Each structure stands twice: as C-alpha cells, then as structure tokens.
Amino acid sequence: MLTSVQNSLVKQIRKLHSSKERREQQLFLLEGTHLLEEACAVNYPLVSVCCTPEWRDRHQQLWENVCNRATRAELVSAEVIKAIATTVQPDGVVATAPRITAQSPSLPVQLGLVLETLQDPGNLGTIIRTAAAAGASGLWLSDNSVDLDNPKVLRASAGQWFRLPMAVTGDLVSLVSQCRTAGMQVVATVPSATLTYWQVDLRRPTLILLGNEGAGLSEELEKTADLRVTIPLSPGVESLNVAIAAALMLYEAQRQQSFNP
Structure with a gap:
C-alpha cells in the first residue's frame, strides 16, 4: 500500500491538478465512485487507479473491474487520496485516464x-x-x-x-x-x-x-x-x-x- 505523498506516482497524479500538466502528460483526473462507474460503463480507458482499502471493501465488483482495465491499480492511504484529489472530502478513489479525442458530433444534428x-x-x-x-x-x-x-x-x-x-x-x-x-x-x-x-x-x-x-x-x-x-x-x-x-x-x-x- 502506498502511504507516502512523496511517491513518484502520487507526485505525478498531483501534477494533474494543473491544466498545463494535463496537456503535457496527456492525462486527466477522474475523482469519485460515480465518475469511475460511468467511465467503465462506456469502456473509457484507464491508466491508473488509487483507492483506500475501505473503498475497495465497499466496491469489490467495481475494484475488480478497474483492475482489469487500468494499467496500474494501487491501494493507498487516506492521506495519499487527500493529496491527489482536488476535492476537500474525497470518497476514497481517484483515477487517471488518457486525453483522447472526444466523440465529435456528426453533422447535421437535431x-x-x-x-x-x-x-x-x-x-x-x-x-x-x-x-x-x-x-x-x-x-x-x-x-x-x-x-x-x-x-x-x-x-x-x-x-x-x-x-x-x-x-x-x-x-x-x-x-x-x-x-x-x-x-x-x-x-x-x-x-x-x-x-x-x-x-x-x-x-x-x-x-x-x-x-x-x-x-x-x-x-x-x-x-x-x-x-x-x-x-x-x-x-x-x-x-x-x-x-x-x-x-x-x-x-x-x-x-x-x-x-x-
């Protein structure tokens, strides 16, 4: 389990709070259970997923799902989650995903x-x-x-x-x-x-x-x-x-x- 905010992965994810870093790393943040569920529902690719043991125990099926999808999945301490999240009270999970070209609307649209x-x-x-x-x-x-x-x-x-x-x-x-x-x-x-x-x-x-x-x-x-x-x-x-x-x-x-x- 990752417990240090000085860990290289933790430092990398924290940088994604910045627009400049999101562009340079070509990654963005997914914070919270609902966004992660929605990403999985549409098969959006995941790069890394960090969650607390408590979150994993509450969301076993989703955890197994993201472990199969993400390049890297890590259990982390509550302190680490707070460090990498942009919210004041994160719910226990933060993921990163690639900045890929969005599905552009096809003309004409209604x-x-x-x-x-x-x-x-x-x-x-x-x-x-x-x-x-x-x-x-x-x-x-x-x-x-x-x-x-x-x-x-x-x-x-x-x-x-x-x-x-x-x-x-x-x-x-x-x-x-x-x-x-x-x-x-x-x-x-x-x-x-x-x-x-x-x-x-x-x-x-x-x-x-x-x-x-x-x-x-x-x-x-x-x-x-x-x-x-x-x-x-x-x-x-x-x-x-x-x-x-x-x-x-x-x-x-x-x-x-x-x-x-």
Whole structure:
C-alpha cells in the first residue's frame, strides 16, 4: 500500500491538478465512485487507479473491474487520496485516464450547442449534464474556454461527460457555417433581441449559440445567427446564469419537438 505523498506516482497524479500538466502528460483526473462507474460503463480507458482499502471493501465488483482495465491499480492511504484529489472530502478513489479525442458530433444534428469562451467549470459541467438530459445531439466549445477535462467540469457533469458527443474548436464561425450548410438554423441568445426564445420554431435542426458568462457572445459569432432570441427578465434583473439559459433553451426545444411534431 502506498502511504507516502512523496511517491513518484502520487507526485505525478498531483501534477494533474494543473491544466498545463494535463496537456503535457496527456492525462486527466477522474475523482469519485460515480465518475469511475460511468467511465467503465462506456469502456473509457484507464491508466491508473488509487483507492483506500475501505473503498475497495465497499466496491469489490467495481475494484475488480478497474483492475482489469487500468494499467496500474494501487491501494493507498487516506492521506495519499487527500493529496491527489482536488476535492476537500474525497470518497476514497481517484483515477487517471488518457486525453483522447472526444466523440465529435456528426453533422447535421437535431439540436446542438455552441459555447463561446466559457470560463466557469461548474457552468460547463452543468450544461453538459443538462444537454445530455434534454436529448441534445452534441456540443462545441471554443478553445479559449475552460478545459473540457477540468476536474470540476467532470464532477459537475455527473458522468454525462462520457456520453455527450463534444468537440473543442478554434474557429466557431467556420463551424456555424458548416452547420448551416448541413441544413441547421442558427439561434443566438442575445439580451437585446426582440423575439423571446419560445417564439421561434425549434423543431427544425437547430444550433444554439451561448456566450461568455460576463460578456456574452462576440459580435463576430452573433452575426452568424439566423435568429436572435432573448429570455425575458423581470425589471432589475440583469442576466441569467449561462447554464440556466442553456437549460431553458434546450427544454423549450424538447417541449416543441415532443408536443408539436
């Protein structure tokens, strides 16, 4: 059992808290039982798995599963788990997995999201979770956003990170052009729009554009939209959280498609 935080494996995993190290090592962190279960459910490859003896005893079947999948599986002390986890109270298991190319959405999609310059990992993870729940076909993220494999993004996605087709791109304008060529309408969420989000036909194949938490959509990307919509707010309310805005748009599309086929 590994008990020293100076162990070479422990040091390597701790470095993955950093975006720079995740890129250099081409690995990312999976923290907690649920994320590990979801990774196994979709046969996502694992590199190393560290858990406490107590966790192993509670999750014998999952432990056997990850031992068969991972390149290295180690029992470690609670002190080591706390050192390699990014959470304050880890549940006893931390794994590493390779940064492989995500399953990109295939055009055209019935309902897709484009996210520009998102900075908050909790927002991105929540949007991923909501998009999967609402039946979205995929998500594209600008390359100047928070890392798609930031540990907080994975946790906030509640495991749906492994199930929703996603891609990171440095040219959202070209992507939107490809979507339009594929027959999709492009809808931008803009506070100054005159149309409300329930006044547009979202039964058509649709790409929804959502912008940065503070600045919103860039002018360049907004200009690519066929339609601009707003989410009405009561007087004195400046804006909605971007994850809430995404949820409203996604579920309005689901409502229209379900009740007005």
